[in-house]
Amino acid sequence: MNQKNIAKPTPISFNDLPDKELIKKILKMVNPLMRAAILFMTSSGCAKRETLNLTIQGFIDSTHEYHNSNDIYEVLHLLNGRDDVIPSWKLKRQKTNKYYTTFSSPESTTEIINYLLSEERDFKPEDPLFKITATHFNNTFTKINNTLNLGKAGTYNRFRSHMLRKFHASQLYNDGLSMDEVDELQGRGKDQTRTSYFLEDPLRLREKYIEHLNAVTINLDVNNLDLKSPEFVQMETELESKSREVEDLKVLVEKTNNELINRLNRLERETKSKYGYSIDDFELID
Structure with missing residues (x-):
């Protein structure tokens, strides 16, 4: 052809x-x-x-x-x-x-x-x-x-x-x-x-x-x-993740502190009810 x-x-x-x-x-x-x-x-x-x-x-x-x-x-x-x-x-x-x-x-x-x-x-x-x-x-x-x-x-x-x-x-x-x-x-x-x-x-x-x-x-x-570069984005993501972890830890610490305070208050009330006095009734002696 x-x-x-x-x-x-x-x-x-x-x-x-x-x-x-x-x-x-x-x-x-x-x-x-x-x-x-x-x-x-x-x-x-x-x-x-x-x-x-x-x-x-x-x-x-x-x-x-x-x-x-x-x-x-x-x-x-x-x-x-x-x-x-x-x-x-x-x-x-x-x-x-x-x-x-x-x-x-x-x-x-x-x-x-x-x-x-x-x-x-x-x-x-x-x-x-x-x-x-x-x-x-x-x-x-x-x-x-x-x-x-x-x-x-x-x-x-x-x-x-x-x-x-x-x-x-x-x-x-x-x-x-x-x-x-x-x-x-x-x-x-x-x-x-x-x-x-x-x-x-x-x-x-x-x-x-x-x-x-x-x-x-x-x-x-x-x-x-x-x-932004992938490296910068990854660093930002990791930083955000760490920040969330820190915030979660703060919440956990605050929750634990509140639980301890509530437990101490409850113990104090029980002590006063049972023995007629509480820890606050005692003075520290040098």
């Missing part, structure tokens, strides 16, 4: 990508589940398959440094209202079988929590984080694209889930991350030699991600967020 006669997909340009204003507009149109999923994908760069494969346990694990709990209801209680939570997701890219670590924005964490709190279901660790089928997910993107008359970008709809992955990559790259760093965040495969010898440090990658977080944040002002 003549290669010249094979139809090639029309390439897309940077201007075909959804921008922040369009994404903001779309976020106002959709339900809590889709709002959480869209913000997660734009800030993590995860593909549709990895996004829909996430579980409740995965969310617990990714945010563990902020709560040290394994109970989803306690996790939601502890994280609700915070604006500084940057989950660390340890994932496997289905397309390349590559294990990788990526991160998502505080605003996406907030929307995930809001979505889960709005759900009327009992959560099990193995339950999907985003309870939606791939077909329904695709159809929702198509409906949004058609409602806003966004048309095509190349061969496909301009607004589809894969464009959020492209948005993530382009935003971070144009904001100063290297192509290798973007590839690492998206779980894109390297050749076998590079995979074997060059391993990315997740903590360093997290610091770089936070440095460029504004590029993939849609609604929040990142400059006003109090973003």
Whole structure:
């Protein structure tokens, strides 16, 4: 077959990508589940398959440094209202079988929590984080694209889930991350030699991600967020735990003192009733 006669997909340009204003507009149109999923994908760069494969346990694990709990209801209680939570997701890219670590924005964490709190279901660790089928997910993107008359970008709809992955990559790259760093965040495969010898440090990658977080944040002002390192969060958590232990000890000491005082008072009353005098009736003699 003549290669010249094979139809090639029309390439897309940077201007075909959804921008922040369009994404903001779309976020106002959709339900809590889709709002959480869209913000997660734009800030993590995860593909549709990895996004829909996430579980409740995965969310617990990714945010563990902020709560040290394994109970989803306690996790939601502890994280609700915070604006500084940057989950660390340890994932496997289905397309390349590559294990990788990526991160998502505080605003996406907030929307995930809001979505889960709005759900009327009992959560099990193995339950999907985003309870939606791939077909329904695709159809929702198509409906949004058609409602806003966004048309095509190349061969496909301009607004589809894969464009959020492209948005993530382009935003971070144009904001100063290297192509290798973007590839690492998206779980894109390297050749076998590079995979074997060059391993990315997740903590360093997290610091770089936070440095460029504004590029993939849609609604929040990142400059006003109090973003903390995992080590600092762990130290804060340990300090809070120690403070609670000290408070519990104070309560126990006070309770014990009160019990002793009550016991002494009772003993004094019994002594006076039985013998006609109490300890206070005696004077100390030098």
